[in-house]
Amino acid sequence: MQSTFKNLLYVLKRYKLATVTNLLGLSFAFLLFIVICIHVSHEYSFDASLTNREKIFQLENMRNDGIWEANFSRPQLERFIAASPYIEAAAVTNNLVCSSIRFGVSAGKGPDALSYMEQVERITQEYTKVFGFELIAGSSDCLKRPEGMLVSESMARKLFGEENPIGKPVYFSEFAGAEGSIIYGLSFEPAYIVGGVFRDFPENTRVKNALYIPIMEKEMMEDWNTGLYYCCLLMSSPESASVTTEKYMADSRDFLKDFAIDDIRLRPLSDLYFGQQVRADAAPVGNKLRTNMLFFIAILIIGIALVNYINLSIALAPIRTKSITIQKVLGSSDATLRKYLVLESLGVSILAFFFALLLVFLLNNVQWIIGMLGHPLDLYSNWKILVWTFLLAVGSGILAGMYPAFYITSFPPVMALNKSFTLSDRAKITRKLLIGFQFVISITLVVGVLFVFLQNKYIGNVDLGFNKENVLEVRLSMGAALKKSELFKSRLLESPDISNVSFSEFKFVSDESRSFIGYNYRGQHYYMSWLGVSTDFPELMDIKMIAGRNFRPSDEAPDNTQAVCILSETAAREIASRFTTEELGDISEMVGTSIMDNDVPVRIVGIFEDVHYESLYKELRPMGLWTSAKDHYRRSVPERYSYVKIAGGNPRPAIEHIRKVTDELIPGYPVDIHFFDTALDELYSKSQRQGTLVTILCFLAVFLSLVGVFGLVIFELQGREKEIAVRKVLGSTVRQILWMLNSSFLRIAIVCFVISIPVAYYGVNVWLQSFAYKTPVYLWVFLVALVIIVVLTALTVTFQSYRAAMANPASKLGH
Structure with missing residues (x-):
C-alpha cells in the first residue's frame, strides 16, 4: 500500500497535466453523478416516507365523458366508505378551497401582529391515520371540534417560538371582515386553537407541513352534486382495493349513472406521482421520462470520463514506456507493473471521488443550485448513493486502468528506446471507437440542449389567447x-x-x-x-x-x-x-x-x-x-x-x-x-429547472469529450513527429499539416453524426411527448450540432498541433 501511494505521488509530480486533467474530469463526473442520483432518488422516493404507502389508494371516478377525475360530493364519498369492510380509514380533504392556496395567519390579533402566508388544508380526523401523522404534542382529536387545528413542528416554532403551542390561538387574517359569511357553502372560525403538533413530513411527499383545520362530520352531507371533496383510503391489504371497487360498481352502477358517473377506481398512491394527473386533482406530479433522462445522462458522463482517462493514459505511453522498460530490465514482471498501473488508476479514481464529495458538500450551500434542483443535497439521508458512487469509483478506476496497463507494458524494449511508436490495426480501431463513442454522445447531447432551448422559446411565443402585458x-x-x-x-x-x-x-x-x-x-x-x-x-x-x-x-x-x-x-x-x-x-x-x-x-x-x-x-x-x-x-x-x-x-x-x-x-x-x-x-418552473440541469450536464459532457480529443492529439503528435518533419522538408505548408492532423478527427465526427441522428431524433421526440404543444423537430438543429462539435474539435486539435506544425524539422529528424 505504501509503495502504491509513493507511486501515485510520483505520477502526480511527473505527469502533472495528464494526471490533473484526469483527476478533474473524474471528479466532475462523480460530482454530477452524485447530484443527479440525489435528485433522481428525491423524485422516485416521492411519498415513500408515508407509513403503509402500499395500502393507500386514491378514490377516483370516471364521468360520462370518459375522463377520470378525483373530486366527489361529500355524500358520495361517505356512501362508498360505508360500503366496504376492507377500508380501515378514509382521508377526506377539501382541497378545492385550500390546496395550493396560502392564507394569511398570525399568532396575534390586530394589524400590528406579524402575519405569514401559509398553506392551509381542511381534513377529516382519519386523514392523520391514513397518512401516518406522528403527533409529538396534543392529539388529532382536536379535529373533532370546529375550531381545532393541527400544526407541524416547524410551523409551531415559526408562530410561537419555543413556547408550548397547545391551546394557543391562530388568527386568520384571511377571513377578517368576513365574519358571519358563508364561503364555498362553509363557515370559518375567526380563530383556531392549536390542539396538536405533528413531526414534519419530508419535502417529497403529498402531505404538506401545513395548518390543518377540520371538516366536520355532517358538512355538506345533503349536497349530492357539488364535488368539492377528495379522498384517499387506507385498505386492509393492496388486494382488497379491486375487490372493493368491483363490488361497489356491481351494486351501485345504476345509482351512479344518475350522477353521470360511469365507473369508480382505487389508484395506488405509488402510481400517482409519475402517473397521469386526473381532472381536478391538484396533487403534485413528476415527469418520469425527464427524470430517467437525467440519470441516463449521468451514466453517459461517467462513460465519457472513463474514455478520457483511458485516452490520456495511453497518450502518456511514449513518455512512460522508457521508465517501464527500465523497470523490466531491473527484474519487474509485466504482471507486477500492470498491477501498479491499475492501482495507480484506482488511486486517482478514489481521490477524484473524495474531491467530488467535497464539492457536493460545498454546493449544498449554493442557493442557485438548490433552487435549480428544487431540494437540498442532503448527504446524510442519501448515504447509500455515496456508497454506490464509491463502489462505482473503485470499479471505474480498475476498469479504466486495465487497458492502459496492458497497452503500456506491451511495447518491445527496442521501440521504447527508439521512441518509435506505431499502433496496430486493432489498436487504431479501438482508439477510433473510443473517440467515436464520445462524438456520438456529444452530438446527441448538443441536439438535446438546442431543442430544450427551442421548446422553451416556443412556449414563450405561443399565442395564449389573451394579453399578458402590463x-x-x-x-x-x-x-x-x-x-x-x-x-x-x-x-x-x-x-x-x-x-x-x-x-x-x-x-x-x-x-x-x-x-x-x-x-x-x-x-x-x-x-x-x-x-x-x-x-x-x-x-x-x-x-x-x-x-x-x-x-x-x-x-x-x-x-x-x-x-x-x-x-x-x-x-x-x-x-x-x-x-x-x-x-x-x-x-x-x-x-x-x-x-x-x-x-x-x-x-x-x-x-x-x-x-x-x-x-x-x-x-x-x-x-x-x-x-x-x-x-x-x-x-x-x-x-x-x-x-x-x-x-x-x-x-x-x-x-x-x-x-x-x-x-x-x-x-x-x-x-x-x-x-x-x-x-x-x-407553471414551467420545474421543467425549466430540469432543462437548465440538462443543459449544464450536456455542456460538461461536451467539454469532457474535448478533453479526450486533447489526449488523442497528444498521442498522435508523439507518434507522428518525424512524419510531420519529413512532410515539411518535402514542401508541406503549416496549413496542410494542420489539415492532415484535423482531417482524421473530422472524418470520425461526420461518421458519428450520421450514427447520432436516429439516436438524437428518438430522444428528442420522446422528450417532446410530455408537452401538448411542442416545437417542430427541425433538421437544421442536427446540422448546427455537427458544426458546433466540428468547430470545437478543430480548435482543440489546431491549438495542440500548431506548435508541432511550426517546429524546425531538423530538430526532429536529427534523432
Missing part, C-alpha cells in the same frame, strides 16, 4: 374580496398609472385544482372549467369574441337575476359535436340559449377564442366564464384574485399605490402582488 395579479384576502372589492377597485383607479381593475374567483392561469362543472345542454351532459369573473375581466385580458357579445355592467346589476356566461370555442364545438348540422348548424347559434347548471339556467351571451388557462403540458380543455349579480348565482364564492392593468412605462408607481391601498383596506395582511408573466413562468 397586467399585475393581486391576491386579496377572502374578507376583502367579499366586502371591499368595489372599494378596492375604486381606490386603485384613483391612480393615473392604473387603467383597469377586474376580479376572478380563482387564478386565471394555473395547473392547480380548479372548479369544473357538469352541465346539460338540450338534454346532453358535458363538463367544463368554470370561472367566475367580474364583467370587465374579458376586456382587461383582451379576450377576443368570435360570436355574440361580451359581458355588460348590467349583468352584475342588483336587479338582474339571470346569470350569463361566455364559452370558449372548444367548449362550444364540444357541445355542437353532439348535434347534427340541422339541429345546430353553427356554434354562433348557441348565443341566446342556456346551459343548465343543476337546475339553474345560465344564458350563453357570447363565444370567445380559446385561451390557454393551463400550462402547455396539457391539451386545451373547454372553459366557461360566468358572471351574475351579487347574492345570486354562485356569488358566495369570493373573487380573491384581482387583475390590474397598468398604463405602461414604469410600473413602480402603480405597485406602490396598490400597496398603499391594501395596507389601508387590509391592514396586517401580506398581500401578494406580482406581474402576470411571473405567474405564468411558475
